[in-house]
Amino acid sequence: MSDVLRPRPAVLRMAPYSPPTAGRAGKLRLDFNENTVGCSPRVLAFLRERLTADGLTVYPEYVEAKPELAAFFGVAPEELLFTNGTDEAIQVVVNTYVDDGDDVLLLRPSYAMYRFYAEVAGAALREIDYRAKDLAFPLDELLAAIGPATRAILIANPNNPTGSAVDLAGIEKILRAAPGAAILIDEAYFEFYGVTALPLLREHPNLFVSRTFSKVYGMAAMRMGCLFSRAENIAYLRKAQSPYSVNALAVAAARVAVRDPEYIESYVREALAARDMVRAGLDELGIPYFPSEGNFILMKIGPRAIEVRDRLRDKGVLVRDRSYEIAGCVRVTVGSREQMRRFLEELKAVWR
Ligand SMILES: Cc1ncc(COP(=O)(O)O)c(C=O)c1O
Numbered sequence: 001m002s003d004v005l006r007p008r009p010a011v012l013r014m015a016p017y018s019p020p021t022a023g024r025a026g027k028l029r030l031d032f033n034e035n036t037v038g039c040s041p042r043v044l045a046f047l048r049e050r051l052t053a054d055g056l057t058v059y060p061e062y063v064e065a066k067p068e069l070a071a072f073f074g075v076a077p078e079e080l081l082f083t084n085g086t087d088e089a090i091q092v093v094v095n096t097y098v099d100d101g102d103d104v105l106l107l108r109p110s111y112a113m114y115r116f117y118a119e120v121a122g123a124a125l126r127e128i129d130y131r132a133k134d135l136a137f138p139l140d141e142l143l144a145a146i147g148p149a150t151r152a153i154l155i156a157n158p159n160n161p162t163g164s165a166v167d168l169a170g171i172e173k174i175l176r177a178a179p180g181a182a183i184l185i186d187e188a189y190f191e192f193y194g195v196t197a198l199p200l201l202r203e204h205p206n207l208f209v210s211r212t213f214s215k216v217y218g219m220a221a222m223r224m225g226c227l228f229s230r231a232e233n234i235a236y237l238r239k240a241q242s243p244y245s246v247n248a249l250a251v252a253a254a255r256v257a258v259r260d261p262e263y264i265e266s267y268v269r270e271a272l273a274a275r276d277m278v279r280a281g282l283d284e285l286g287i288p289y290f291p292s293e294g295n296f297i298l299m300k301i302g303p304r305a306i307e308v309r310d311r312l313r314d315k316g317v318l319v320r321d322r323s324y325e326i327a328g329c330v331r332v333t334v335g336s337r338e339q340m341r342r343f344l345e346e347l348k349a350v351w352r
Contacts (some may be wrong), residue, residue: 010122028333031318042226042264060248078231082246088108089210089227096240097182101152109325135162163292175204191216224250238282281344302328
């Protein structure tokens, strides 16, 4: 071991993070909050037709795509940065604003990559717990934790895995309380919740909003995200981002995807109907769960959490254990009603 190069202390301190992405093919994948039926067929058709050797030889450029996607999201092109998934949006915000030892506020439990990038940066992390009883957003506790030295606050809205959300009035309070902090509102599940902080951008110079094509758009493999802020902020973020981090196919696919809004609307309608169905099914089985604004439900399975997860996997249904962060809890992604009927049947067999 003595000849191994020693990494930075921040990296030494980190616990490795490896989400269970292996062996998911052919299973009913209710474990990553993805779209469970796939992207718009138009996206696939486009990629199949347009993939040429000539197209692959050139470095990506975003000149045409930028105004088109900006118009879709209702912002100016200068207020938008393409990112390699939300993950790179988080990374770029942290790299632009957070130095070693800086005060960064996160909520707990939440999406793992906030902690990941803040830790890589060597930030002094503080985590505020979602409310113990109902996992509601701890607005007062967060406001009380904000200090003059707070440099970044990273919030998923709605939050994964709790499903809880904060309203715009709450977000505005946070923005006003922390004028010196970069505040990221990660709207990965926006389409299921319908509330966005985008209209607050012009008023609040410390606001950053991210969206992704990984969830409802069914394109997680593409790694395509969008980060929004005031034009001056975006110019700084661009300095801290590699110029070609978003590949040309991802950008082209996103342009086609937003031209088929009916596909997304119909998937959202289906998933919301399926979410009601799952709630009713869980009520029937006597399994408690938390309220959710996303395409997933956090179930309070209890001491059998891991066993239930494993037995469902044996039947070809993948769900995500979260008992390591909220005792006894397992998260299930909501897909179509047909898929959720199968999930409930298998769960019933395992549960009884
Ligand atoms: C809150 C939240 N943000 C972002 C992501 C991932 O987004 P992306 O695939 O765009 O990096 C997830 C995925 O689970 C998530 O739950």
